[in-house]
Each structure stands twice: as C-alpha cells, then as structure tokens.
Amino acid sequence: MTRTVGIGVIGMGWMGEAHSRAYRAIPDRFADAGIRPRLVVCADPVELRAQNAQQRFGFERYVTDWRAVIDDPAVEAVSVTAPNGMHLEINRAAAAAGKHILCEKPVGRFPEETLLSAQAAQEAGVLTFVGFNYRWAPVLQYARQLIQAGELGRLTHYRGRFLNGYAGNPNGFLSWRFEEAQGLGTLGDLMSHAIDMAHMIAGPITSLTSDREIFIRERPIPQPGVGTHYDVGRADSPRGPVTNEDYVSALVRFANGARGQLESCRIINGSKCDMSFEVHGVNGAIKWSFERMNELQLQRRNDANPAEDGYLTLQSGPAHPYHGHFNPAWAAGLGYDDLKTIESYTFLSSIVAGQQGEPGFAEAAAVARVQQAMLRSWESGHWETVQF
C-alpha cells in the first residue's frame, strides 16, 4: 500500500534544494516502504529561486510568502530550510497548524529559540526531525550499534571536531551566517553537528569549559538574494563587521565519566569538511571523518596478539545500515546527498508510523543546552554545568 505525504519546503537555497532532491529519491531508494512524497509547494522570497525550484523538482506550485505553505491543507510536513533567524517563527506557525517539521540545524537562532521550538512542537503534538545528517553514514550507524552493544567497553575519552574552510576566504560575502542578530556563528552552525555526534556516540555531555574567537573581522556586503555562502566579493567591495564567532573549542565531561574535546572552525585552511571523531573505550576505539565517510577505523584490543592490535579499515557495504538501499556492492560509497535521502526517509517513516523519530527537537534541545553552557563559559571563563 502506498502512503502519500504532502510536502512543503521553505527556503530554496542549498538546503531547500537538497531536501527537495532527497524527497524525490525516496520512492526509488526506499521503494519497499511505499512512501510517496507529494511535492506540493516551495517558498522563497526571491521569486526566481522559488520558480526555479518548482520547475526543477516538480513542485505543484511556488510561493514567495512562507505562510502560504503553512496555510495549505495539502501540506502535511514542512522542511524548514530558511536562514536560522526564521526557524522559530516558522516552526511555531507550522506546529500550530499541525504540520510535522523537518528543520535544519540550528533549530533556532540562539539556544533559547531551539528550546522554544521544541516546546511549541511538543505542545502541538507534531512530529519533528532535525538536519543532523552526518548521523546517517552507514558505517556510523554501525559504529553506534557496536558501542551500544558494549564492544568498546566503558568509554574513556572522545575527540570531536568540525573543521571547515567555507569562510576561509576573507572576501567571502557577509551573508546572514556572520551576523549575530541572525544567530550564533560556528557554535550554532558547525558545532551543533559536533555536539550532536558526541551525544550520539558517547552520550550526554554534563559539564564543559569553552573558548571562541573571530579571526576574520570584516567581509564584503552582499547584494540581497544573490549567491550562496560560498560566493566571494571583490577585494575593494564595501565591508561590514563579522559579529559572531569563527572558532569554538571546549573541554567536556560526559555523563558516563568519559572526558572529551570538541573543536569547530569555519575559516580553517587545510581541512575542507573534517566532521570527525575518535572515541576510545577500555576494549577498543573507533575513528571516522566525513572526508572519508565510507570508511570506519575500528580497533579491538588484542592482548593475545599485540602484533595485530591496531586500527582496521572497514569499507561501507550492504552489511551496514541503509547502504544496500543505494548500492549492493561493498566500497561503492554514498555521498552527502544520500545522507539527506536517509534523513528525509526516516522523517517520513516516523510520520507514517505516527511515532517520534530521532534526531528530533528533543535531541536539538539537548545540543542547545550544551551550547548554552558554552556561552556561559565564554563569559565566566570557568567550567559550566549543562542544565537540563
């Protein structure tokens, strides 16, 4: 039996396109599930973007005011892929209208707004999901299974990082990403993924001490509606101030007693998208980086034969969760957009089942509480407790 779910997408930039593409892929990649996304309406205040997206992805119509998406009775679920500053307002309106929500991270401009989004969704009883897409790499899902089965033993320490050079060019435009009024900088953007990954792999963070810095203090002012955050201006373009952080680091303690370090940066040279971690337990260790997302490094302590006690490389394959939906072959790897397909499939599956999935707004709220402790630590210069 086929179940159709009416979809609206709000904000047709990079992520709006990625979500639309992902919904379209579900009847192909997850054919057995019988879920048929109906692309009802897409919204963007830049009409050309909305119109292009309608034609490209096959939406039934486009609008320039996102409220028309929420008001459409054919829309059962919305993807919120507008800038962070819009997330709370859209989430509240969507929840009040009874729409299920897949919101990009961060779920609010500031941690408080993420908590308010979570509250609104809970009160309205709608199902939620969050774009913490790195979770969905098949070898990572397998890593989580290994850790939950106790294969590494008690966890002792964890290092997570998201080092990305997307803003490394000092002529990169001063988009909404660099304005404090529009939300946090790297703490909301890259660090939210790193915190969520730490929670998924090593469990909740309970206390921390954190630092931050702005390394590139001015950028060229962009023309409204033109380009994405990868576009650059001229060296002589008029400039404005960067008002949120480029860099964040933290020492953290986990509820299970493990100790850890987190680091994220958006202007770094060298690393392109090093969203990675290394986790250690008393019986072994695992490490992974998105830059080689189809490989998992696994070490099992081997006291009987220390000569072979070292990291082994596992290649992604059909024995790992979801991989077989994309390819029957070992080492025929998935890419970023495939993670978005798994994400949107899992979201729609939760709607069809009528059950809250993970990561939803509860997991985003857990990330937000860690971010709140980081913000407090920037002010106090001390260790801070994560307040639940």
Ligand SMILES: NC(=O)c1ccc[n+]([C@@H]2O[C@H](COP(=O)([O-])OP(=O)(O)OC[C@H]3O[C@@H](n4cnc5c(N)ncnc54)[C@H](O)[C@@H]3O)[C@@H](O)[C@H]2O)c1
């Ligand atoms: N999960 C990930 O890996 C990932 C990657 C990139 C971005 N993101 C998140 O996705 C969101 C969007 O980022 P992006 O890179 O697609 O940005 P983008 O700037 O490429 O696109 C944002 C779009 O929203 C539109 N917009 C602006 N105001 C709007 C409004 N009031 N209503 C509807 N649309 C509006 C803009 O015109 C633009 O087309 C952000 O929250 C960001 O943090 C997540």
